[in-house]
Amino acid sequence: MLDIIGGFETLFSNPSALGFVFLAAFVGIVVGALPGLTASAAIAMLLPLSFHLGPLSALAFLYVIGKSGRYGGSIAAILFNTPGTAASAATMQDGYPMTQQGKAGKALKTATLASIVGDYIGEIILIFGAVSIAVYTSRFGPAEYFAIYFMAFVVIGSVVGKSVVKGILSTLLGAIVGLIGLDTITAEPRMTMGIAELEDGLALVPLLIGVFVVSEIIVQAERAAKQGLEESYKNRSDEPDDNRMTWDEFKRCVPLMFRSSLVGSFIGMMPGLGSSVACFVAYGEEKRRSKISDKWGTGIVEGIAAPESANNAVSGPSMIPLLTLGVPGSTVAAILIGVFLIHGIQVGPTLFTNPDSRELIFALFACGLLGIAAYGIIGYFGGPAIGRIIAYMPARLIYPFIFLTAIAASYSSRASVLDILIALIFGVIGYIMRRTDFSTAAFVIAFVLIEGAEEAFRQSLLLSNDGLLIFVKEPVSLAFLLLGAGVLVFRTISVLRSGKKSETTTEAATSS
Amino acid sequence: MKFHKTLTAIGALALTTALGSFAAQADYPEKPIKIYVGFSAGGGTDTTARAFASFLHESEGMNGMPAVVVNKPGGTGMIAAKIVKESRPDGYTLYMINSGTFSITDMKSFGKAPVKPLEDFQIIGCMSQLVTALQVPISSPIKSADDFAKWAKDNNGKIKWGNSGRGSMHTLAGMLFLKRMGIQSQDIPFKGGSGARNALAAEKVDFAFNGIHMAAGFESKIRVLGVTSSERDKVHPDVPTLGEAKMPNLGIVGPMCLWGSKDLPAEAVTKLGAAIKHVAGLKGYARLMKKQGLLAIHRSAEEGTAATKKLYTELRPVVEEVFAKK
Structure with a gap:
């Protein structure tokens, strides 16, 4: 507690750092909201600038951009059905339908509140738990990580859609595509068709854009060809309740935001899992819990609150593996490692024991806390203004614009023409999947x-002297595997039971 | 009159063109230089390139021209290398990578890589180097390189060690070392140096071959037993070479070099070479590098090329064994 007060002291005695926190809050929202720019691309671009700043200003600037950028991504997701960042891919599921119903203002305010709640919970966990959590997770090895991945796969079960078989096939397809690239063990190329660029695997951003954005544009174009584009943006509601979150909705969302924040925080602590996983897991889990799970995806505030809380909750805890193990938990974190090194801060176990770096780190946490408030205020009052401008634009202008920004976004993450091609190919694949009810x-x-x-x-198998038994011998790994298996069994039973009850509920239950 | 005007115009044009090309040769560089990095921003190659680029314009022969770092990740650096190979060899498009990664990526492709380091490119000069170190968890009973030799013989065949991926210089140097020692072992590749370090600090493996800079900040979890180079690393002078401990002396290091097309104008090569020597000797550059646990060191084009050739001859048999020819 004293440390964080000391952190604020350091921050407030450093006007330059203070200024950069506010600048970062603003810049992050803008780059996040522009579908052509992702927070990590912006950080990479601004990295050279940080050479010339003091360590606290540089770190605060980039750290807060990471936060406000994740939030800003929700604006693009809600208004354009384009994930401004990979973190907001799940927000589109309900955010965009709300915009189509003229409730963009409500959707944006929900996203802002949920992001703030998630971010604060994540940051508090980071501040008070970083050291003790790190002591625990630093003992994790491959077996433990595999068990955690297994758990995450089980949770996918909650977003598979109406048909279990199609859900499993969608999962398999995603897994096969994910295995393109260098084999992580033998370092030999796999399914790369001799294309050197594919050795790093398919990048997430173009793939997301293809599956979610390009496919949506095809769907809209097809509809336009049939009946003329409906000018959905025009019917912006002037009802005040459609432009804000009502007290009733807020009360409904509070427990859900807390749960999703904890999910996001937990995922953030695991190196390698990031915001993009957190948002889907939270969305899927809350959809499963919900009494009205069939309404999810049609434009309800819960469908925004869950993923937005979760993806921002990742921000703080993802610093734990970064700071204590030197393992980046997200793209933003990977770039931050470079910044730490440039400024001579050695990440690792000594970070919290060295008094100098300890003071700096807590000042950085203070920047995080302040930055969340800053982007929250800017977003809450400024976001709907952007929404209002969009609302008066006709759809025939919106979709070409979305298409252009989608292409730009695919290209910009790696400056790769191949990535544009990937976005287009997966646009067609995504379209086919949606048409045939496969789960994107x-x-x-x-x-x-x-x-x-x-x-x-x-x-794990290479490490093990007795094959698969390694997963059972490590207690942490065994616990997660049992938990995952338990959830699986429980869910199967509940699906079977509701199947006996009546025909109508079957659909709702299996879709959860 | 008209004719005269035209003639003067042509003459003037010819003169300016001639002057222009003359000026371009005499005044290299006359515009900013692009340094391609084949990895994402924030990684080891990138931070070295950026530290180097931020001092380059201060060097006398550079006419105050800045250097810009361009990240083009993919294909273990080969995508960026290909761009440099296909651009005009005028000295304005250069490439930075460490020889270890570059030569191994070439060797393990068995002739399919788009760029052959020592045939298509030349080393202009080197400003840092990667050093491979044998590391154990701090709790390990192995306290020194001597202990390691004894322990490895007693446990031959039961040993499991971690590394940063099979295509990495540190891994292949480790494999070569164990082979010379006659030790049978199982290697467990992790993704990148930090993944390997994590597994070592968590005591999941017996030891690891990893970059020596990866141990910085982890002194409470990791003990460094020795390095595979012939000389001690100047940033970590307390760590002996494995050769000193009467174990195989591999003499393997990966110099971090600035590369360019083999057809670069001689003037550009000379001026850049001098600039590298200048920057590598600057205190500010050394300080930036040391913060990352990296060494600021100057190696001339000849020294860098010799070290790269050594990587080829020493590591080729190991590469061929690990990545069996297809």
Whole structure:
């Protein structure tokens, strides 16, 4: 507690750092909201600038951009159905339908509140738990990580969609696509068709854009060809309740935001899992819990609150593996490692024991706390203004614009023309999947998880002297595996039971 | 009159063109230089390139021209290398990578890599180097390189060690070392140096071959037993070479070098070479590098090329064994 007060002292005696916190809050929202720019691309671009700043200003600037950028991504997701960052891919599921119903203002305010709640919970866990959590997780090896990945795969079960078979097929397809690239163990190329660029695997951003954005544009174009584009943006509601979150909705969302924040925080602590996994897991889990799970995806505030709390809750805890193990938990964290090193801060176990770096780190946490408030205020009052401008734009202008920004976003993450092609190919694949009721969410999550899961599994087997038994011998790994298996059994039973009850509920239950 | 005007115009044009090309040669560099990095921003190669680039314009022969770092990740650096190979060899498009990664990526492709380091490119000069170190968890009973030799013989065949991926120089140097020692072992590849360090600090493996800079900040968890180079690392002068401990002396290091097309103008090579020597000797550059646990060291084009050739001859048999020819 004293440390964080000391952190604020350091921060407030450093006007330059203070200024950069506010600048970062603003810049992050803008780059996050522009579908062509992701927070990590912006941080990479601004990295050289940080050479010339003091360590606290540089770190605060980039750290807060990471936070406000994740939040800003929700604006693009809600208004344009384009994930401004990979973290907001799940927000589109309900955010965009709300915009179509003229409730963009409500959606944006929900996203802002949920992001603030998630971010604060994550940051508090980071401040008070970093050291003790790190002591615990630093003992984790491949077997433990595999068990955690296994748990995450089980949770995908909650977003598979109506047909279990199609859900499993979507997951398998995502896994196969995710395995393109260098084999993590043998370092030999796999399914790369001799294309050197594919050796690093498919990048997440173009894939997401293809599956979610390009496919949506095809759907809209097809509808336009049939009946003329409905000018959905025009019917912006002037009802005050459609432009804000009502007290009733807020009360409904509070427990859900807390749960999702904890989910996000937990995922953030695991190196390799990031915001993009957290948002889907929270969305899936809350959808499963919900009494009105069939309404999810049609434009309800819960569908925004859950993923937005979760993806911002990742921000703080993802610093734990970064600071204490030197293992980045997200793209933003990977770039931050470089910044730490440039400024001579050695990440690792000594970080919290060295008084100088300890003071700096707590000042950085103070920057985080202040930055969340800053982007919250800017977003809460400024976001709907952007929404209002968009609302008066006709759809025939919106979709070409979305298409252009989608192409730009695919290109910008790695400056790669191949990535544009990937976005277009997966646009067609995503379109076919949607038309045939395959689960695009399960596809994407499997894509994200498979690489780490495979790596951890094969490393465990190499480490083990008695094959698969290694997963049972490590207590942490055994606990997670049992938990995952338990959830699986429980869910199967509940699906079977509701299947007996009546035909109508079957659909709702299996879709959960 | 008209004719005269035209003639003067042509003459003037010819003169300016001639002057222009003359000026371009005499005044290299006359515009900013692009340094391609084949990895994402924030990584080891990138931070070295940025530290180097931020001092380059201060060097006398550089006419105050800045250097810009361009990140083009992919194919273990080969995507960026290919861009440099295909651009004009005028000295304005250069490439930075450590020889270890570059030569191994070439060797393990068995002729399929788009760029052959020592045939298509030349080393202009080197400003840092990667040093491989044998490391154990702090709780390990192995306290020194001598202990290691004894322990390895007693446990031959039961040993498990971690590394940063099979395509990494540190891994292949480790494999070569164990082979010379006659030790049978199982290696467990992790993704990158930090993944390998994590597993070592968690005591999941017996030891690891990893970059010596990866141990910085982890002194409470990791003990460094020795390095595979012939000389001690100047940032970690207390760590002996494995050769000193009467174990195989591999003499393997990966110099971090600035590369360019083999057809670069001689003037550009000379001026850049001098600039590298200048920057590598600057205190500010050394300080930036040391903060990352890296060494600021100057190696001339000849020394860098010799070290790279050594990597090829020493590591090729190991590469061929690990990545069996297809």
